[in-house]
Each structure stands twice: as structure tokens, then as C-alpha cells.
Amino acid sequence: MKTNGHKSTKSPAFVRRAERALRRAAHKVKTQNRALKLPVIVWQDGKVVEKPA
Numbered sequence: 001m002k003t004n005g006h007k008s009t010k011s012p013a014f015v016r017r018a019e020r021a022l023r024r025a026a027h028k029v030k031t032q033n034r035a036l037k038l039p040v041i042v043w044q045d046g047k048v049v050e051k052p053a
Helices: 013-036
Strands: 039-044 047-053
Touching: 013 039
Parallel strands: none
Antiparallel strands: 039 047
């Protein structure tokens, strides 16, 4: 069986909850900024970048 260098063990429950909360928060920010026609500010390739709404 091949592995990608990742452990095959399942993440702890608190890690899964934290990741889900972060994804939901990011989705909410994107939705709000799109509604207000504001750019989303992100960190990309070591720089701060504005993504258009």
C-alpha cells in the first residue's frame, strides 16, 4: 500500500471541528464581501493580495 507521507490515523475530533469552523468562517466572509462588493484580502505567495468581489 502506498502512502503520501501522511499518517493514516484519523484526526482528533477537536481538530476536525476547528477545521470546519475555519472553513465556515471563510465562506461567511466571502459571502459578505461579495454582497457588499468588497475585495477579499488574502495571503498568497508571501504577500497580501486583494481578490476582487
